[in-house]
Amino acid sequence: MRCGAGLILGTAAAAVELLFALLAGVALLPVAAWPKGRRAVLRPVLAGARILAELERGRLRMWLDLRVTPAYEDVRALRYVACHWALGVLGGVVMLTAAIGLAYGTFGVYGWLLLDGIRNPGSLVLGSLGGFFLVFLTVQGIFGVVGLEGQLARHFLGPRHQEELERRIAELSASRAAVVDAVNDERRRIERDLHDGVQQRLVALGMLLGRARRSQDADRRDRLLGQAHDESRRALDELREVAWRIYPTTLDEAGLRAALETVAERASVPVGVEYALAEEPEQAVATVAYFVVCEAVTNAVKHAAPTRISVAVRAEEKRMYVSVRDDGCGGANAAGSGLFGLARRVAALDGSLSVDSPPGGPTLVAAELPCG
Structure with a gap:
């Protein structure tokens, strides 16, 4: 349904584009051999082509789910407008054929009201079957026209191969730098977790063991050893937590x-x-x-x-x-x-x-x- 509505809007746009192309040709023809005059006339023509191309991008995105980048020159927009009207007419023909097929296919619903409906039931059934078959063919045609719409838009309005390669190189360079930064950030986070957590626990553990070793009181030594044991468990838990955040073995x-x-x-x-x-x-x-x-x-x-x-x-x-x-x-x-x-x-x-x-x-x- 959306594709059909998009093609109908494309047919309406084709009429405007054809009129625009004819008017642009009429305006440019007298000044074709005069560079200054050609530039003066070409400026508003290119601006109008840009507007029509942007409207087309919106139609393609909203109704046909085709997304085309806006990185194109005004000259390429003019070429797109000059070529697209023919494809828009084709889409209109396909939708008109679909309407005719649907009318014939559903003729059995209201055909009995007509004079020949009762007297020629065989013709009624054959006409309905032929209509539905025509609808099936036009549905395939709709998807074909949508594919052609995408190819035409990408050819004229999409980035050129060189531009696409340059954009891809820039993305790869940026992502490589981002990976390096992410790795450095992860190293700093690990160092911070080890320094603020595990290292402090181990320092406290060492102090408790040293105090227990120097203590002459057996009860105090036992308490210190108990605290050291608890501290060692907490240090082990924090170490496991750090290791888990670095990379989980479960994965x-x-x-x-x-x-x-x-x-x-x-x-x-x-x-x-x-x-x-x-x-x-x-x-x-x-x-x-x-x-x-x-x-x-x-x-x-x-x-x-x-x-x-x-x-x-x-x-x-x-x-x-x-x-x-x-x-x-x-x-x-x-x-x-x-x-x-x-x-x-x-x-x-x-x-x-x-x-x-x-x-x-x-x-x-x-x-x-x-x-x-």
Whole structure:
């Protein structure tokens, strides 16, 4: 239905584009050999072509789900307008044929009201079958015209091959720099966790053991040894926590689903996990997805005071979608160190990360990752 409406709008646009192309040709023909006059006339013509091309981009995006980048010159917009009207007429012909086929196909519903409906039931049935067959053919034609619309738009309005290569090189350079920064940030975080947590525990443990070793009182020595034992357990727990945040072994041993369930079990608030992947994703994708969930859950518990967190993982058309929603107080800063580091991790895999966290909540952290 949407494609059909898009083609009908494309037919209306084709009429405007044909008229524009004729008027532009009439205006340019007298000044074709006069450079200054040609430039003067070409300026408003190109501006008009740009407007029509932008309207076409909106139609393609809204009705045909075709997205074309706006990085094109006005001359290419004029060429697109000059060529597209023919395709718009073709779309109109296809939709008119579909209407005729639908009229013949449904003739059996109202044909009995006509004079020949009762006397020639065989003709009525054959006409309806032929109409439905025509509708079937035109449906295929609709998808074909939509495909041609996308090819024409990408050819004239999309980036050239050289521009696409330059854009891709820039993206790869930026993602490589982001990976280096993310690794450095992760090293600093690990160093900070070890220095502020485990190292302090070990220092306290050493002091307790030293005091117990120097003590002459047996009862005091036993108390100090008990404190040292408790401190060693706390240091071991913190060391395990640091190791878990660096990389969970569950991810390698049992897969992404088990790792996410472990995150849910370790959280201090209820966390629901909805896992809808038919097969295990690639290791790099699974690792980034895990850290997105882990960081988002940790931030929510630490800063948003939620009562429940929902995690959803699904795949669609070679893309994996990961979302973490909480009912906390909101106000998460997407530019903060944790979420910003996640965005760089996701971008390194040609993915995208979005954070929607209005004051008062709820907060939604969503990542889109490539998934073969």
